Every structure is written in structure tokens, then in C-alpha cells.
Amino acid sequence: MKMIVLFLATVLLAILSPEIYAASDQPEAASDAAVALDYKMDSGERIQAIQRMAVQKDADSAGSLISILLDKAEEPGVRASAARALGEVRESGPESLKALSEVFREPGAEANLRYTILMSIGKLKDLTGISLLKEALAESDPMIRFKAVQAMGDLGSAEAVSIISGHLDAEKDKMVRAQAAKALGSYDLEASQLCLAGLLKNDPEALVRLNAALSLNRFSSLTAEARSALEAAGGDPSIMVREAAKGEKP
Amino acid sequence: MRKSIIALSIAFIFAAAANTSAYEKGAIFYHSSKGDLIYGRTSILELPCSVIKAVFGELKSGHAGLYIGEGKIIHAIRDGVIETTSENFMTKEDLDGGAKFMGAKVPADYSDKAKWPDERKDQMILFAKEQVGKWYDLTFHKQTGAGSGDFTCVGLVEYVYEMVGYDITPLGFYSGGAGGKTYTQTYNCLETGFSDLERVNTFAETMQFSKFSHPLEFFAGLEYEGDKYMFFPYTQYIQATTVPVADDPATPISGGSGSGGGSGCFIATAAYGSVLNPHVGVLRAFRDKYLRVTSGGRAFMRLYAEWSPPVAGFIAESEGLKAVARVLLVPVIAAAYLVSTAGLWQSFVIAGLAFAGFAGAALYFRRRRGSVLQQAGRS
Numbered sequence: 001m002k003m004i005v006l007f008l009a010t011v012l013l014a015i016l017s018p019e020i021y022a023a024s025d026q027p028e029a030a031s032d033a034a035v036a037l038d039y040k041m042d043s044g045e046r047i048q049a050i051q052r053m054a055v056q057k058d059a060d061s062a063g064s065l066i067s068i069l070l071d072k073a074e075e076p077g078v079r080a081s082a083a084r085a086l087g088e089v090r091e092s093g094p095e096s097l098k099a100l101s102e103v104f105r106e107p108g109a110e111a112n113l114r115y116t117i118l119m120s121i122g123k124l125k126d127l128t129g130i131s132l133l134k135e136a137l138a139e140s141d142p143m144i145r146f147k148a149v150q151a152m153g154d155l156g157s158a159e160a161v162s163i164i165s166g167h168l169d170a171e172k173d174k175m176v177r178a179q180a181a182k183a184l185g186s187y188d189l190e191a192s193q194l195c196l197a198g199l200l201k202n203d204p205e206a207l208v209r210l211n212a213a214l215s216l217n218r219f220s221s222l223t224a225e226a227r228s229a230l231e232a233a234g235g236d237p238s239i240m241v242r243e244a245a246k247g248e249k250p
Numbered sequence: 251m252r253k254s255i256i257a258l259s260i261a262f263i264f265a266a267a268a269n270t271s272a273y274e275k276g277a278i279f280y281h282s283s284k285g286d287l288i289y290g291r292t293s294i295l296e297l298p299c300s301v302i303k304a305v306f307g308e309l310k311s312g313h314a315g316l317y318i319g320e321g322k323i324i325h326a327i328r329d330g331v332i333e334t335t336s337e338n339f340m341t342k343e344d345l346d347g348g349a350k351f352m353g354a355k356v357p358a359d360y361s362d363k364a365k366w367p368d369e370r371k372d373q374m375i376l377f378a379k380e381q382v383g384k385w386y387d388l389t390f391h392k393q394t395g396a397g398s399g400d401f402t403c404v405g406l407v408e409y410v411y412e413m414v415g416y417d418i419t420p421l422g423f424y425s426g427g428a429g430g431k432t433y434t435q436t437y438n439c440l441e442t443g444f445s446d447l448e449r450v451n452t453f454a455e456t457m458q459f460s461k462f463s464h465p466l467e468f469f470a471g472l473e474y475e476g477d478k479y480m481f482f483p484y485t486q487y488i489q490a491t492t493v494p495v496a497d498d499p500a501t502p503i504s505g506g507s508g509s510g511g512g513s514g515c516f517i518a519t520a521a522y523g524s525v526l527n528p529h530v531g532v533l534r535a536f537r538d539k540y541l542r543v544t545s546g547g548r549a550f551m552r553l554y555a556e557w558s559p560p561v562a563g564f565i566a567e568s569e570g571l572k573a574v575a576r577v578l579l580v581p582v583i584a585a586a587y588l589v590s591t592a593g594l595w596q597s598f599v600i601a602g603l604a605f606a607g608f609a610g611a612a613l614y615f616r617r618r619r620g621s622v623l624q625q626a627g628r629s
Binding site for chain 2: 039040043044047051054071072073075076077080081084107108111112115116118119120143146147150174175178179182205206207210211238239240241249
């Protein structure tokens with residue numbers, strides 16, 4: 001009898017063992033990096049995994065993000081997500097900036113991927129990124145120049161003030177000039193106040209004067225030139241500029 | 251003389267019509283999920299676990315975007331906030347799925363220059379441009395998700411309008427004004443990984459939510475009196491403070507790719523002049539279905555991305571080269587179309603049968619010609 005029970009138990013074990021084995025060998029939930037790198041997965045799921053990596057801000061994830069960004073076979077949206085995430089993983093070191101710069105200069109790189117890269121360079125706060133932003137100001141696409149100026153405002157490099165000031169005379173696009181006025185407002189320096197005062201007094205576009213006035217009113221103390229420009233703006237033809245010059249929310 | 255006057259009048263009428271039908275910058279584009287339906291409004295929904303699949307896959311919601319002038323829009327899609335041509339507002343998949351363009355809308359007083367001077371509209375566009383490159387809000391938490399400044403499509407439109415002092419949603423919708431009630435919205439979906447993210451939103455009591463059912467216990471949604479409700483209805487409220495403007499039917503409903511215009515099919519885009527050309531669409535579909543998901547296909551794509559942009563640049567500059575490229579692309583597009591529609595193995599079988607047919611016919615005619623010549627030689 002014992003032999004029969006033993007035999008049956010052995011048979012039962014043999015039958016069940018593949019399931020037991022399989023159950024014990026269940027792979028753990030794939031890590032975000034593994035999901036992000038798995039090109040056979042749905043792009044949406046991959047972008048979601050990349051977004052979680054950005055939220056975690058883990059410097060170790062930079063390698064995976066860089067490899068996604070550099071891969072020309074990836075969808076532009078997935079690459080842009082990797083670029084965006086790199087901007088948020090600030091401790092990732094100079095390799096991130098190098099990869100972002102390389103893809104920005106890639107022939108045929110998709111426009112929104114390039115816009116995202118510029119934004120990420122601003123967020124990275126790696127001051128050596130200013131050279132790429134300066135290079136971008138020479139491009140014909142006004143949105144590239146817009147994002148470059150916006151990134152200069154985020155970067156925190158005083159050199160941005162002289163670059164923006166030097167670029168403004170040649171800039172024909174009012175959106176880029178207005179964004180330049182906003183970016184200058186991030187630098188509480190005499191040079192930026194001087195440039196903003198000039199824009200407030202002389203720019204033909206109300207949008208630019210409006211943003212110059214808003215930026216000047218962000219500073220804690222003003223130069224005589226800036227004060228004079230704000231006073232003069234009390235007679236501006238645009239009511240929004242007049243209100244902004246008074247420090248009111250237009 | 252009389253004919254000239256009539257012709258001039260007709261030209262003037264057409265010019266005026268063209269002028270009035272152009273969208274104004276700041277206009278909100280809006281499309282349904284299917285027909286007149288905006289999901290989350292009327293029916294009980296069966297949802298997949300993944301938020302991504304819910305929004306971009308099995309369940310399509312409505313969509314909104316901001317027209318920024320010069321044929322361009324800024325909208326928040328899965329890839330993030332992007333600037334693109336207005337043809338890309340609705341994707342081919344949207345159109346194939348029965349989505350309907352609901353028209354462009356602006357605030358009721360938008361034509362009042364005293365309330366909406368040009369600089370106010372421009373400032374709104376500037377705020378929208380600043381957001382380009384940011385994340386899509388996958389948690390659907392009001393306007394910004396997880397505190398990181400990301401957007402849903404409607405959230406983006408609301409944000410830019412609010413930044414210039416215009417509240418596009420009805421009074422009390424978020425503020426908890428008259429009849430407002432606070433709902434707890436819990437995101438705890440294992441598959442999405444957005445677990446234990448609890449957000450509190452306040453909506454007007456009168457707002458209509460749609461119940462949904464889901465195979466898993468945990469899912470993003472609004473819990474109220476034991477039932478769960480979906481967040482999508484919020485798309486419909488964008489209309490509450492806006493009025494329709496004249497449509498320009500050529501622009502937003504051409505069924506673009508949805509993304510930023512770069513197809514990656516550089517040579518075909520140069521040859522056909524637009525990423526929206528259906529021939530380019532065939533190649534794009536083939537690439538996404540067969541090349542992007544295999545290591546060999548991806549190796550080819552990397553190689554192609556390396557050498558094709560300069561070649562495409564050459565082609566784009568010459569009408570003659572474009573014509574030559576279009577002729578050379580015919581068999582490639584035909585093969586891609588065959589494989590995409592019939593499947594890979596079926597295509598091999600069809601191509602094999604076609605080849606065997608041609609070869610058989612050639613052999614038959616060759617033999618027949620030989621026997622005719624032989625008979626002629628004998629006679």
C-alpha cells in the first residue's frame with residue numbers, strides 16, 4: 001500500500017512539476033529600463049516607462065535613455081521622451097549633453113525632437129550647453145530659435161545675457177524676441193535690465209514690450225534706465241503694456 | 251468689359267470666402283472620438299487596464315488642440331506637447347475610426363479688440379510655444395500631472411487661456427463653486443505603474459460622469475458612492491464658454507500622422523512633396539509594422555537614416571529628380587502595400603505565383619515562336 005501511495009505521489013509530483021517549476025521561475029516585473037529598451041513593445045508603454053524613469057531621476061538610468069536617444073531606428077516620439085527624461089536626470093554627467101548635442105545636429109532629425117532637446121539642455125543646467133544654444137540661434141526655423149532662447153533663460157549662465165542681447169537686433173520674429181525678453185528676466189543683472197529697457201522703449205511689437213515690462217518688474221531693484229523705461233511705458237499705446245509697466249497683471 | 255467685371259466679382263467673392271474661412275490664431279480645434287460621441291459622456295465603458303491603451307488604443311477619447319496661425323497647431327499627444335501642421339490634428343486612424351472634426355472654437359468675445367487685443371492672443375501663443383517639448387499627462391490629473399507640468403490635450407488649451415486671464419471651463423467646474431463636490435481620484439493600476447498616486451479633484455455636482463467597468467480592481471477613475479467614473483467627459487466642457495468659428499475644411503481633417511511631421515521616409519517624402527502623401531503613408535505603415543520591430547529591419551533603418559537625408563535633399567531641389575524617384579519607388583511602394591495588406595507570407599505566395607505566371611507565359615510564347623519559325627523554315 002505504501003508503495004502504491006509513494007508511486008502515486010511520485011507520478012503526481014512528476015505531472016505537477018512543470019507547473020511548480022514554471023511558477024517558481026516567474027520572471028519579476030520587467031524594470032522600467034527594460035521596458036523602455038524593448039522595441040517590440042508598444043511605444044506608448046515604452047514612453048510611460050521612460051516617464052517613470054524621469055520621475056525617479058536615477059542617474060543610473062541615463063545610459064538606457066542615451067541609447068534610446070541615439071538610436072535612429074526609434075520613433076521620434078520615443079526618442080523625444082528619452083531626451084526629455086535626460087533633462088530631468090540632472091546627475092547624469094556630460095554624456096547626456098554630448099548625446100543631446102549629437103542628435104540635435106543629426107541630419108533629418110525630426111523638428112519636435114530637436115525642440116525637446118533644446119528644452120532639455122536648458123533643464124540640465126550644464127553651462128557648456130550654451131554653445132549649442134548659440135548655434136541654434138542661427139537656424140532658419142523660428143521655433144528652434146524660440147526654444148534656444150527659452151533654454152538660455154533656464155540654463156543659469158550669465159553668458160546667455162550677452163548672447164541674447166547680441167542676437168536681438170537681427171531677430172525678425174516677434175515671438176522669439178518676446179521669449180528673449182522673458183529669458184532676460186531670469187538674470188537679475190545690469191546688462192539684462194539695459195537690454196530690456198531698450199526693448200520696452202523701442203520694440204515695434206506690443207508683445208515684446210509687454211514681456212520686457214513683465215520681466216523688468218520681476219527684478220528686486222532697478223537701474224535708472226530701467227525705471228525710466230517703465231515710466232515711459234505708462235504712455236504706451238497698448239493697455240496690456242501700460243498695465244504690465246505699472247506692475248499690474250495685464 | 252461686362253465679362254471682366256463678372257470675373258473680377260467672382261474672384262473677389264472667392265478671395266473674401268478664403269479670407270473668412272481661415273482660422274484665427276488661438277482657435278481651439280476639437281474632434282470627437284466617434285461620430286458625435288465623446289467617450290465618457292453617455293455609455294458605460296469597458297476599459298483595458300493600461301491608461302495608454304485606454305486613451306490611444308482600444309478606447310479613443312475626443313481631442314483638442316490650439317491653432318497658432320500659419321497652418322500650425324500645438325497639441326498634447328502621447329509623444330508630448332508638439333508643434334505640427336494643422337493637417338496632423340486628426341490622424342488617419344482617427345478618421346478610419348469614425349472620429350469627426352467638431353469645428354474650431356474661440357471665446358464668445360474673441361472678436362472684441364478691446365478685450366482681445368492682438369498682444370493678448372500672441373501672449374497665449376507664446377505660452378503654448380513654451381510648453382512644446384513637455385510630457386503628456388498620463389495620470390489625467392486636471393491640467394498638470396504629478397506636479398511636473400505635463401498636459402492632457404484639453405489641459406494644455408485650458409492652461410494657455412488661463413495664463414492670459416480667460417477661464418475656459420464653466421464656473422464651478424474645478425473651483426467647487428455652486429454645487430461643487432470633491433471626488434477622490436485614485437490611480438493604482440499595476441500595469442501602468444502609477445500606483446498609490448492619489449489626487450483630489452473638485453467638480454461641479456451637475457457634471458455628468460460616465461460609469462465604467464474594468465476587469466481589474468484597481469484603475470484610474472473617480473470613486474463616488476461605490477461606483478467608478480471616468481475622467482474623459484471633461485473634454486466636452488471646453489465648449490461651454492466658446493463659440494464656433496468658420497471652418498476651413500481643408501486644414502485639420504486630412505488625416506495626418508498625428509506627430510510632428512517627420513516621417514523618417516526621407517526619399518519618398520522628398521519625391522512626393524509631403525509626409526501626408528498616401529504613398530508615403532504606405533511606406534510608413536510598412537516600416538512601423540515590419541522594419542521597426544525586427545533587429546534586421548532596425549539595422550536597415552539606421553543605415554537608411556545615415557545616407558538618405560542628403561539624397562532626399564538633392565531630390566527635393568529638382569522636379570525632374572522627383573519624377574524619376576517617384577517612378578523608381580513604384581515597385582517598392584507596391585511591394586510594401588502588398589505585404590502590409592496581404593501579410594508577409596501571403597505576399598511571397600502571391601509574388602511567387604505572379605512570377606511563375608510570367609515565367610510560364612514567357613516560356614509558352616518563346617516555344618510557340620520557336621515552333622512557328624521552325625515551320626516557316628520547313629516550308
